[in-house]
Amino acid sequence: MKMVDIDSVSKLYNGGKALDNISLEIYEGERIVILGPSGCGKTTILRLIAGFIAADTGSISIAGEMVSRNGRIIKPPEQRNLGMVFQDLALWPHLSVKGNIEFGLKARGLPKIERERRVRETLHLAGMAGYADRKPAELSGGQQQRVALARALVLEPRVLLMDEPLSSLDLELNVRLRKEILRLQEKLGFTLLYVTHDRDEAFGMATRVVIMSKGRVEYEGTVDDAQKYFNR
Amino acid sequence: MERRVFLTCIVILLLAIGMLPVLSMLIKSVIVDGHFSLASYGGLLTSAHQWTLMRHSMVLSSLVTALTVAVGMLLGILLGKTDLPFRRFFTVLFVIPLLIPPYIIAVSWFDLLGREGLLVHLLGVSATRETARFLFGLPGCVTVLFSIFLPIPMLLTMIFLRTINPGLEEAGRLVSGWRGVMKGITIPLILPGVLLSAMLVFLLSFGEFSVPNFLRYDVFPVESFTQFSAFYNFKAATAAAVPLAAVTLILLFAEAAFLRERTYQLRPSPGIKRLPLIGLGAHRKWLFVPVAITGLVIVIVPIVVLVIQSAGIDAYAEALNRAGASLLRSLIYAVIGATLLTFLGFFTGYLIHTKALRCWRSVDSLTIFLFALPSTVIGIGLISLWNTTWTNFIYSTPMIIILGYLAKYTALTSRISVTQLAQIPSSMEEAAQVAGAGWFRRMGFILVPLARRGLLAGWLVGYIFLLRDTGITMLVYPAGHETMPVRILTLMANGSPQLIAALCMVMITATLLPAGILWMTPGIMTKKAIK
Numbered sequence: 148m149k150m151v152d153i154d155s156v157s158k159l160y161n162g163g164k165a166l167d168n169i170s171l172e173i174y175e176g177e178r179i180v181i182l183g184p185s186g187c188g189k190t191t192i193l194r195l196i197a198g199f200i201a202a203d204t205g206s207i208s209i210a211g212e213m214v215s216r217n218g219r220i221i222k223p224p225e226q227r228n229l230g231m232v233f234q235d236l237a238l239w240p241h242l243s244v245k246g247n248i249e250f251g252l253k254a255r256g257l258p259k260i261e262r263e264r265r266v267r268e269t270l271h272l273a274g275m276a277g278y279a280d281r282k283p284a285e286l287s288g289g290q291q292q293r294v295a296l297a298r299a300l301v302l303e304p305r306v307l308l309m310d311e312p313l314s315s316l317d318l319e320l321n322v323r324l325r326k327e328i329l330r331l332q333e334k335l336g337f338t339l340l341y342v343t344h345d346r347d348e349a350f351g352m353a354t355r356v357v358i359m360s361k362g363r364v365e366y367e368g369t370v371d372d373a374q375k376y377f378n379r
Numbered sequence: 380m381e382r383r384v385f386l387t388c389i390v391i392l393l394l395a396i397g398m399l400p401v402l403s404m405l406i407k408s409v410i411v412d413g414h415f416s417l418a419s420y421g422g423l424l425t426s427a428h429q430w431t432l433m434r435h436s437m438v439l440s441s442l443v444t445a446l447t448v449a450v451g452m453l454l455g456i457l458l459g460k461t462d463l464p465f466r467r468f469f470t471v472l473f474v475i476p477l478l479i480p481p482y483i484i485a486v487s488w489f490d491l492l493g494r495e496g497l498l499v500h501l502l503g504v505s506a507t508r509e510t511a512r513f514l515f516g517l518p519g520c521v522t523v524l525f526s527i528f529l530p531i532p533m534l535l536t537m538i539f540l541r542t543i544n545p546g547l548e549e550a551g552r553l554v555s556g557w558r559g560v561m562k563g564i565t566i567p568l569i570l571p572g573v574l575l576s577a578m579l580v581f582l583l584s585f586g587e588f589s590v591p592n593f594l595r596y597d598v599f600p601v602e603s604f605t606q607f608s609a610f611y612n613f614k615a616a617t618a619a620a621v622p623l624a625a626v627t628l629i630l631l632f633a634e635a636a637f638l639r640e641r642t643y644q645l646r647p648s649p650g651i652k653r654l655p656l657i658g659l660g661a662h663r664k665w666l667f668v669p670v671a672i673t674g675l676v677i678v679i680v681p682i683v684v685l686v687i688q689s690a691g692i693d694a695y696a697e698a699l700n701r702a703g704a705s706l707l708r709s710l711i712y713a714v715i716g717a718t719l720l721t722f723l724g725f726f727t728g729y730l731i732h733t734k735a736l737r738c739w740r741s742v743d744s745l746t747i748f749l750f751a752l753p754s755t756v757i758g759i760g761l762i763s764l765w766n767t768t769w770t771n772f773i774y775s776t777p778m779i780i781i782l783g784y785l786a787k788y789t790a791l792t793s794r795i796s797v798t799q800l801a802q803i804p805s806s807m808e809e810a811a812q813v814a815g816a817g818w819f820r821r822m823g824f825i826l827v828p829l830a831r832r833g834l835l836a837g838w839l840v841g842y843i844f845l846l847r848d849t850g851i852t853m854l855v856y857p858a859g860h861e862t863m864p865v866r867i868l869t870l871m872a873n874g875s876p877q878l879i880a881a882l883c884m885v886m887i888t889a890t891l892l893p894a895g896i897l898w899m900t901p902g903i904m905t906k907k908a909i910k
Contacts, residue, residue, distance in 0.1 A: 199549050199655065224552040231553055237546030241567045250563055251554030302554060 148175040149211065150306055150338045151196060156205030158191055158362075165191045166202070167362040173306070178332060178339040180349040182373075183359035189342040190234075193308045196340065197231055198224035210305055225254070230299030230337070231308040234315075236291055238283035244270070244294050245279040251302045265301055272331065273297035289320045293327070300331065306338045313348065325351055350374060382818040386735050389726045390742055397749045397786040400760030401624070407763050408617035420618050433622060436598040439517060439591070440584040443524045448532045448577045450525075450673070455536025456561070457670060461657045464667055470537070472674045476681075477530040479890050480847040480864045482589035483883040485523045487681035488514055489593070490688045490876060497684060519594045524584050526677035531583075532576035539572030540565070545655050557657045574637075578630050579751070586623055586753025589849045589868070599623050600850070603755045607854065613763070620756040627751045635744060682887070688880035698881035701874075705866035706889060709846055712777060712862060716784040717841035723785060724792020724837055725830070729822075731793060732800040743793075750790035754850020757786050761855050775857045783851035788844050792837035799833025800826070839897055846890050863889070 151173040158166040166188045173179050181189040194200050195207060198220055206216040209229070214222040239247055245266055252262040270276045273293040283291055292312060299307055309328075313321045325348065332339050343349050349356055356373035358366040366376050411418055454473065458466040476484055491497050492510035499507045513519060543565060551560035588600035599619055607616035659666060689695065699706070730736060731743045749757065761783050765774040773779050807829060811821045827834070849864045856865055867882045874882075 197549070197553060199552065223556070224549070225555050225559075227553075229553055231550065233546045233550060235544065235546055237544060237550040239547055239550070239564055239568075242563075250551065253563075254551075254555030254559045298550070 149173070150175045150177070150209065151340070152206075152208040153192070153196070154206045154208070156192075156195065156202040156207065158188075158195065158200070158202050160191075164362045166195075168205070169362075169364055170205075171357060171364065171367070173338060173340060175338055176336055178329075178341065178352055178354045179357060180341045180343060180353035180355075181357045181359055182343060182346065182349040183365075184344055187359040188362040189359055190310055193231070193310050193340065193342055196306070197229055197308060198222065198227055228302070228305050229308060230302060230304035230306070232292075232295045232299050232310065232312040234311045236283075236295040236312070238291055238295060238298070240283055243280050243282055244275065244286070247283070247294060248298050248301050251298070255302070269297045269301040272300070272334075274327070288316055289324065292316070292324055296328070296331070300335065300337070303335070304337060306340060307332075309339065309341045311343050314343070314345070321348070322351075328352070346377065382735060385818070386726065386730045389723065389730065390736065390738060392723070393727065393742065393745060393789065396782055397745060397757075397789070400757065400764040400786065401749075401752070402760075403764040404617055404620070404756070404760040408614055408621075411614075418614075420621065429619075429622075432597055432599050432602050432619070435517075435596060436585055436622075439520055439524070439596065439598060440581045442517075442521045443528060443584040444577050444581040446521065446525050447528050447580050448573060451529050451532025451576065452536050452573055454529070454670065454673075455533040455540065457666060458533065459537030459540045460565075460654075461659050461666075462663065463659060463670065464663060469670055469674055470533075472678050473533055474530045475678050475891070476527045478843050478847065478894065479887050480589065480849055480867075481523070481527050481587060482593050482849065482864075482868065483685075483886060484527055484681050485519075485590045485593045486871070486879060486883055487684045488519065488523055490880060491680070491684045492519075495876075497687060515594050516596055520591050520596045523590050523594065524587060526681070527590075528580045528583060529677065531580050532573060535572045535576040535579075536569060539569040541654060543568050548655055552655070561657075575634065578634055582627055582630060582751040585626060586751070586755070586850070588753070588755055588853075593871075600753050600755045603753075603759070604854070607755075607759055613759070616755075616759055617763075620753070620759055623753040624756050627748065627753070631744065631748050631751060634747075685880045685883050685887070688876055689884050691877070694875075694877040694881035695885070697878055698885055701870065701878070702863060702866045702882055702885070705861055705863045706885060708777075708860060709863035710889060712780055712784075713842050713845040716781050716788075716845040717838045719781065719785060720788055720792045720841040720845070721834055721838045723789050724794075724841070725796045725827075725834060727789060727793035728796025728800060729826070732797045746790035746793050749786050750788065752787075754783075754787060754848070755854060757783060758851045758854030761786070761851070777857065777860050779855045779857065780852055780860065780862070783855050784845050784848065787848070787851055788841060791840050791844060795833055795837040795840060796830065799830045799836075802833075803829050835897070839894055843890055843894060846886075 149172055151171070153169055153171040156166055156169045157164065169188070169192065171179075171192075181192060183189050191200070195202050195215070196209070198214060201215050201218050201220045203218050207214050209222075209227055212222070214220070214227055239250070242250065248266050248269055249262055252265060257265070266279070267276070270279060273296055275290065275293050275297060278286065278290065278294075283294065286294065295312065313324055316324065328339075329352065339352075341349075341352050343352075350370050350373065353370050353373075356366075356368065356370055357364055358373065358376065366373065368376070408420075409415055409417060454469075457463050458470050463469075489496065492507065492514045494504070494507050494511045496507055496510070498510060502510075514522075547564055547568070548560055551564045555563070586600055587598075588604055591598045592601045592604070599622055603616045603619035603623070606612045606619055689698075727742060727746060731739050736742075761779055762774070764770075765779055765782075767774075773782065803826065807825055808821050811825045816824070847864065848862075849868065852862050852865050853868065856862065861869070863882070863886055867879065867886065870882065871879055
């Protein structure tokens with residue numbers, strides 16, 4: 148099943164083209180990694196899919212349903228059932244770990260017992276059981292990553308968007324968390340759209356790689372082919 | 380080394396200008412005939428009049444704070460966070476009353492609602508008798524002070540909204556509508572700023588002298604001023620000023636304990652560029668109407684009333700004839716004062732920002748304490764310190780006015796400098812240091828040029844606040860050196876309403892014109908932050 152369909156999307160920023168006629172199809176359960184240098188438009192794609200901004204032209208569909216078209220947002224972000232892990236994690240500093248994870252469940256009106264259960268399960272899944280009452284500032288970088296991941300996963304999203312979430316971590320922690328993400332993706336089966344500028348990270352995470360440059364898709368294919376693309 | 384020495388001198392200067400007068404006032408008030416005595420304070424707890432003053436001051440400040448913060452926060456969110464039409468225009472419009480001397484707004488409302496006000500032509504004498512009754516007393520004071528201080532919570536809400544990392548709200552938007560995000564994320568994050576604005580409004584209302592004085596509502600600053608200027612009873616004036624200082628201190632301690640760190644964390648970050656706006660959709664026009672009506676009633680109507688009341692060249696000719704010299708003095712003192720304030724504030728801000736001396740936090744608290752301290756307290760303190768044979772060269776010249784300005788308003792320029800310096804990467808100064816530049820060279824060639832926008836903004840804010848100052852100047856001005864706001868206040872006793880309205884209009888123009896010119900000059904206030 149086609150989970151995300153980006154069709155001929157362009158986006159202008161300050162007179163320049165951030166995205167130039169991009170088309171991309173993402174299928175259920177896939178792990179797509181968008182790879183490219185800073186400013187190539189990869190984060191813009193995530194923000195378009197999330198619904199924070201609208202493309203100037205083109206359309207985006209999620210699970211067969213059109214969510215934005217030609218500059219108009221048809222479905223706002225909260226109705227798209229997506230999870231997102233931000234580059235700076237964006238953990239709410241005034242809320243505890245539990246508060247961060249529970250926020251979306253409360254917004255959806257889930258009863259307290261159900262919320263407690265899902266928070267407990269997700270914390271366990273993310274290896275953060277026992278940290279529920281801590282504030283984000285009281286956690287290490289790796290623990291904050293896990294909380295951000297748990298917050299994104301607790302709502303069982305159809306697609307998980309990840310915007311260079313591991314870029315600020317040292318190599319060892321980066322590799323360990325990559326494995327964690329892969330484990331969770333395999334277990335929960337969500338579709339993953341991951342953005343990075345790091346080739347190793349991309350090749351280690353992806354089932355399919357999209358290489359971008361200057362707002363355009365330069366290459367799209369398997370990990371093996373992407374490696375060949377760079378070695379040619 | 381040179382940095383430490385220079386900044387230590389700045390701290391000593393601040394203490395001498397700001398703290399010595401207050402201490403001198405307190406010491407003199409407890410010494411009677413060379414001996415320690417609390418006689419001046421005897422009546423403070425026992426006198427029913429003092430308790431009435433306290434009740435009046437508290438009720439007035441609380442009502443103004445509650446009303447101002449409720450409406451100001453809402454306006455701040457609407458103007459800073461949504462796509463409401465004309466929001467920039469409204470922002471400038473609502474700020475105007477804060478920029479002009481407070482009593483001018485009161486005069487304007489008097490010209491409209493007073494027994495012989497403009498409304499009498501529309502509604503008749505019996506109606507204006509009621510409106511005058513409303514105006515004189517608590518309701519009138521609350522209304523006028525509300526319109527004056529409304530921009531404080533509004534602007535602080537807007538500023539604090541800009542400090543929120545957009546990612547925090549976007550993370551919420553994935554799972555909730557804007558209403559849920561505002562309730563669960565945005566408002567809790569800006570709450571320290573809102574509480575700070577509530578404290579500021581409370582303290583400014585608590586220390587406000589000119590409006591309650593004009594609208595005849597007895598509060599501590601009026602009592603303190605009356606005791607001093609009418610009866611020249613220094614000890615009674617000090618006794619009436621002490622509760623003002625005490626309440627200020629208590630609230631500032633509370634601020635330091637509960638809010639300071641939180642508000643520091645929310646200092647604007649140079650990395651934040653995009654601000655997600657709430658699309659109001661079909662509600663745009665419905666929300667536009669109440670905002671426009673509020674602006675019309677509390678800003679445009681008072682100014683239009685003054686324009687109507689002062690109509691005709693004769694009134695303006697007489698105004699310039701009778702107060703031209705005062706206007707010139709006001710402008711000169713404001714320019715000199717603002718320039719010195721910018722200098723003092725910049726280095727105080729630098730000290731606070733870099734934490735270069737261990738006492739940086741105390742210095743910050745001192746400037747805020749002096750800003751929050753009612754003008755009458757500072758005025759009486761200045762007289763108490765400088766009114767001696769040895770220091771007559773200060774007391775009997777405009778220097779005492781300038782010293783009062785520096786004591787009261789350094790917090791404004793230092794806070795603006797702190798914010799501006801926070802936008803400049805520390806590597807800028809470090810690179811110059813590595814290149815071998817000494818501290819003064821780094822200041823002169825690197826930091827000052829990079830912070831020029833903040834310096835200019837600080838100068839402008841200083842100029843506006845000095846030009847509108849009444850409380851300090853009214854108490855300390857030497858004979859023949861009265862400023863325009865003081866001249867207007869004294870002319871109110873026997874001047875015609877047309878003359879007073881014309882003077883107020885001249886005052887408004889003198890205040891807003893330079894601000895408008897600077898604001899609209901391309902490249903001066905509009906350049907982007909340093910990246």
